[in-house]
Amino acid sequence: MKVDFLIVGAGFAGCTLAERIAVQLEKEVLLVEKRNHVGGNAYDYYNEDGILVQKYGPHIFHTNNKMVWDYLSQFTEWNNYVHRVLAKVKGKEVYLPINLDTMEKLFDRTFTPEELEDYFESRRVKVDEIKNSKDVVVSQVGEELYELFFKNYTKKQWGVYPDELDPQVTRRLPVRFNRDTRYFTDQYQGMPKHGYTKMFERMLDNRNIHILLNADYKEVVGETEYEKLIFTGPIDYFFNYKHGKLPYRSLDFKFETLSVERYQDAAVVNYPNDHDFTRITEFKHFYLQKHDKTTICYEYPKPEGDPYYPIPRAEYQEMYRKYEEEANKLNNVYFVGRLAEYRYLNMDQVVAGALELFNEV
Numbered sequence: 001m002k003v004d005f006l007i008v009g010a011g012f013a014g015c016t017l018a019e020r021i022a023v024q025l026e027k028e029v030l031l032v033e034k035r036n037h038v039g040g041n042a043y044d045y046y047n048e049d050g051i052l053v054q055k056y057g058p059h060i061f062h063t064n065n066k067m068v069w070d071y072l073s074q075f076t077e078w079n080n081y082v083h084r085v086l087a088k089v090k091g092k093e094v095y096l097p098i099n100l101d102t103m104e105k106l107f108d109r110t111f112t113p114e115e116l117e118d119y120f121e122s123r124r125v126k127v128d129e130i131k132n133s134k135d136v137v138v139s140q141v142g143e144e145l146y147e148l149f150f151k152n153y154t155k156k157q158w159g160v161y162p163d164e165l166d167p168q169v170t171r172r173l174p175v176r177f178n179r180d181t182r183y184f185t186d187q188y189q190g191m192p193k194h195g196y197t198k199m200f201e202r203m204l205d206n207r208n209i210h211i212l213l214n215a216d217y218k219e220v221v222g223e224t225e226y227e228k229l230i231f232t233g234p235i236d237y238f239f240n241y242k243h244g245k246l247p248y249r250s251l252d253f254k255f256e257t258l259s260v261e262r263y264q265d266a267a268v269v270n271y272p273n274d275h276d277f278t279r280i281t282e283f284k285h286f287y288l289q290k291h292d293k294t295t296i297c298y299e300y301p302k303p304e305g306d307p308y309y310p311i312p313r314a315e316y317q318e319m320y321r322k323y324e325e326e327a328n329k330l331n332n333v334y335f336v337g338r339l340a341e342y343r344y345l346n347m348d349q350v351v352a353g354a355l356e357l358f359n360e361v
């Protein structure tokens, strides 16, 4: 087969570039995906009971990037879903990120914002330089809350305690002195009105885009003529692991459909200190789907398996840099996305990166 662009991986990165190249440049694209569906980790589908679920765990769209929001809004409407997360600690369910509401419920007392500032001030650990994800938390709220919410959850999720991870991991969660119980405060947030997969299908609905599912690109690359290659899979795999294997954190998803209308009070409930799973997602919250049953999903982190999370640690960044150097030496081959850049990126950041790369290409 002869095409202008060969794109590997049909997640946010691959689909955005395929759409832009097909529509704007009117060039032919072959999109190769090793799974049996498009959408990457954001793929969703109606399960056998007719409930819209996400195959790879909860994905909530949120961004402050108007360009990204406007771009995706061409392919979907959004519902007004606002994400809230509960954490089960000390037998109570409290909202995350830590805010006034969380603290009052946890300690059975009231706080004014000033009292809360004083409370944290008295418990804060003085850290000269924030070097890791533990420093981020203890320097804001002290040891007790660190132990309650972060220490064990992070160990389960990443296999190491927060003091062995770059600050960016726990920095994803702010501390609030108000009663804002939303998980994200971005200007734009919601779920695609009819799900992510429908959105991807609309992005890819173009006669210049040819989709090949169930195919690893190494199986087809020899039989395809192309001018440029865009790779969105794991960068170490591309280079046959010549500088070593980059570690990715993986997950097992265990789904259960229950004969009750509602299982829990928020779409996601975290279990920092109990059980082997980190959190339970109940998908019906995202779309307010009316149904007399509900589907939930447990997430069990593990070291091997499908690569989901690049691990933010300096030593792995060093290994990644070697791959990046190799990548920069190649002509007409581009690397973009969470796995190809080995970065803990959200969906909107991946779309922004893909749109940027499009301008370059």
Ligand code: FAD
Pocket: 008, 009, 010, 011, 012, 013, 014, 032, 033, 034, 035, 039, 040, 041, 042, 056, 057, 058, 059, 060, 061, 062, 215, 216, 217, 218, 232, 233, 234, 237, 251, 308, 309, 336, 337, 338, 339, 345, 346, 347, 348, 350
């Ligand atoms: P991917 O979605 O991983 O797509 C890459 C594709 O390439 C995959 O489909 C893969 O099968 C394919 N591929 C890989 N290698 C090959 C090969 N050799 N040949 C052919 N195909 C190949 N982000 C948010 O913004 N909000 C959230 O709430 C959120 N929640 C998340 C929850 C979980 C559990 C996880 C794991 C991630 C979450 N994310 C969230 C991050 C989000 O999933 C990513 O930012 C986004 O999906 C990355 O898109 P991508 O195209 O870079 O990669």
Ligand code: UDP
Pocket: 087, 096, 149, 150, 151, 153, 154, 157, 169, 170, 172, 173, 270, 272
């Ligand atoms: N985290 C935690 N306890 C929680 C929630 C999050 O320790 O109850 C830490 C954990 O290390 C996690 C990180 O904060 O990986 C970022 O959380 P986020 O919800 O952003 O993770 P993701 O959406 O990527 O699963």
